[in-house]
Amino acid sequence: MPIADKLKIAYISPFNPLQSGISDYSETLVPLLSEFFDLTLYSDCGVPSNPMIANRFQVYPVQYLHAHRSSYDLRLYQIGNSPHHRSAFAALRCLPGVVVLHEPFLHHGLYWSSPLHFYRRELFYDLGRPDQARLKQLEHLLLNDDRQQMINIPLIGRILDSSPGIVVHSRTARKVIETYWANSHRQSALPEIRVIPQLMAMPGPYDTKECRARFGLPPDAFVVGMGGVIHPVKEPRLVLQAFARLAVDLPEARLLFVGEVYQETGDILEQVGELGIAERATILGRVEALECLHQAMAACDMIVNLRRTTIGETSAVALRAMALGKPVVVRDIGWFSELPDDVCVKIGPEDSAEKLAAVMRALAASPEMRLRIGREAQRYVQRECDPSQIARQYAEFLWDIYWNTVGPELRG
Amino acid sequence: MNLQEESPRLPELYEYDFRSSVPVIGPLISLVRRWLYSLTAKWGVWVVIQQQNRINRMVETWFRKQELWLHEQGALLVDLDRDLTLLARAVAEMEVRQRHLAKMLADRPLAQNQEENV
Numbered sequence: 219m220p221i222a223d224k225l226k227i228a229y230i231s232p233f234n235p236l237q238s239g240i241s242d243y244s245e246t247l248v249p250l251l252s253e254f255f256d257l258t259l260y261s262d263c264g265v266p267s268n269p270m271i272a273n274r275f276q277v278y279p280v281q282y283l284h285a286h287r288s289s290y291d292l293r294l295y296q297i298g299n300s301p302h303h304r305s306a307f308a309a310l311r312c313l314p315g316v317v318v319l320h321e322p323f324l325h326h327g328l329y330w331s332s333p334l335h336f337y338r339r340e341l342f343y344d345l346g347r348p349d350q351a352r353l354k355q356l357e358h359l360l361l362n363d364d365r366q367q368m369i370n371i372p373l374i375g376r377i378l379d380s381s382p383g384i385v386v387h388s389r390t391a392r393k394v395i396e397t398y399w400a401n402s403h404r405q406s407a408l409p410e411i412r413v414i415p416q417l418m419a420m421p422g423p424y425d426t427k428e429c430r431a432r433f434g435l436p437p438d439a440f441v442v443g444m445g446g447v448i449h450p451v452k453e454p455r456l457v458l459q460a461f462a463r464l465a466v467d468l469p470e471a472r473l474l475f476v477g478e479v480y481q482e483t484g485d486i487l488e489q490v491g492e493l494g495i496a497e498r499a500t501i502l503g504r505v506e507a508l509e510c511l512h513q514a515m516a517a518c519d520m521i522v523n524l525r526r527t528t529i530g531e532t533s534a535v536a537l538r539a540m541a542l543g544k545p546v547v548v549r550d551i552g553w554f555s556e557l558p559d560d561v562c563v564k565i566g567p568e569d570s571a572e573k574l575a576a577v578m579r580a581l582a583a584s585p586e587m588r589l590r591i592g593r594e595a596q597r598y599v600q601r602e603c604d605p606s607q608i609a610r611q612y613a614e615f616l617w618d619i620y621w622n623t624v625g626p627e628l629r630g
Numbered sequence: 631m632n633l634q635e636e637s638p639r640l641p642e643l644y645e646y647d648f649r650s651s652v653p654v655i656g657p658l659i660s661l662v663r664r665w666l667y668s669l670t671a672k673w674g675v676w677v678v679i680q681q682q683n684r685i686n687r688m689v690e691t692w693f694r695k696q697e698l699w700l701h702e703q704g705a706l707l708v709d710l711d712r713d714l715t716l717l718a719r720a721v722a723e724m725e726v727r728q729r730h731l732a733k734m735l736a737d738r739p740l741a742q743n744q745e746e747n748v
Contacts, residue, residue, distance in 0.1 A: 223733070291729055311715070314722045343711055347704045379712065380719045406716055623726045628734070 227255045230306050231296035233263040238302045239534045246419050250609035262305050280305035304331035314380035322394040323372040323529035325360050344375040365527045379406045383619040387416040388553040391530035412615045418537040418603040424516035440471045440582040443518030446535035448479040453524040460574035462493040476514040478504040515539050520581050521546045528552030540595035545588050561598040640690050643679045
């Protein structure tokens, strides 16, 4: 290898205080990745709220990338389906780089990165120029959050055309990209895609009784938790219905919702009241520090993390719960299907509240089963999602991309 | 894309139909009005209506051509955007090679570079 130095990498990502799962992801990854590369960070977060990031790294606004374009060997974009990536979307148009697609589906991110032409430009890029009726139909599907209908047009065409390499977190995401590619008849070659699992640092340990005391939960009750943003796609209504069934048999049981309740979910307190479980449900809303989220989840006996439809995303909340040694109930779809059967409890894609209630009852009745699944889950996260290993996989991939780009004649 | 289906055609101009809402003698009033109109203005108005209809059809045809042209230009812009994206990728790859080459040259001993220049 003729170049002994570390590669200089521009790392483009949201960081806290921008409230995004990718901010937390990058804050874990960046210090480890800096062992392999000379990193400069680009983010529109202002001053990072994490002193580990603010004190150790130079952070520039994303638009400075244009002025610094010749200073780096590679650019690494962390891209997700949220408007936090607006500047990164814009930079990607003329400054391509390796892209980490946290979801291979960018409709919401691009649509809510107003103005509207920003979204339509990418829609036209993928579809050609659709007629007005088709355009209206697509926007209608988006506003109704009909992900199943839109997954065939994931709005990643430009990224596939411009990026030398793409990182995804699951085989499901990889399949979404390859299927889209096969159907879109593009001119350029499919970029190299590497599956690098979602990283998850092991939190805790936490004392369950202390955590319960903090959130006012009885020390001996069976507590069902649901974490992360509360959005209809995560089926909060179904969880409430299943819990209401459980509460008939187990009046001491408690339900804890921790995470921002999205407007689309409707009035969750009203739903809780309708089902007659108002006394047994605690709605915490968004908790600010990650530590607080960990404590809330540690206070639970089980965590429910369902998806009605999937856009190829992984769930950091599910992995967080698994890292805490909690049994997690998921639907057998997308990335969740890739999890081994012994590290979580899977229900079918169409299973109803009755089935979920049966799973809750089974877990409530068997502390041994909870312990066994929780331990296997913890082992899985330690084995597959260890941040140091993930950083090493990133390093290997980025060096591969670098040498592929440089070409054999210059490798020396 | 069928642009005609998307935008409705302009309506044709037509003569005013004289009516009256007065009870009993209303039909008589409208008959008188129609008679007076046919006596004084009908032929002049008819010519103006024909002229205006022709102008409207010309304007409509022109707008439809413009709409089609804009649609074609839009499609062309999409193609150019795709070409620019591929170009941006090629430029970015070239920049990586250029930096690599510069580093290789910087790493070589000065004497070796001078020797090769001679």
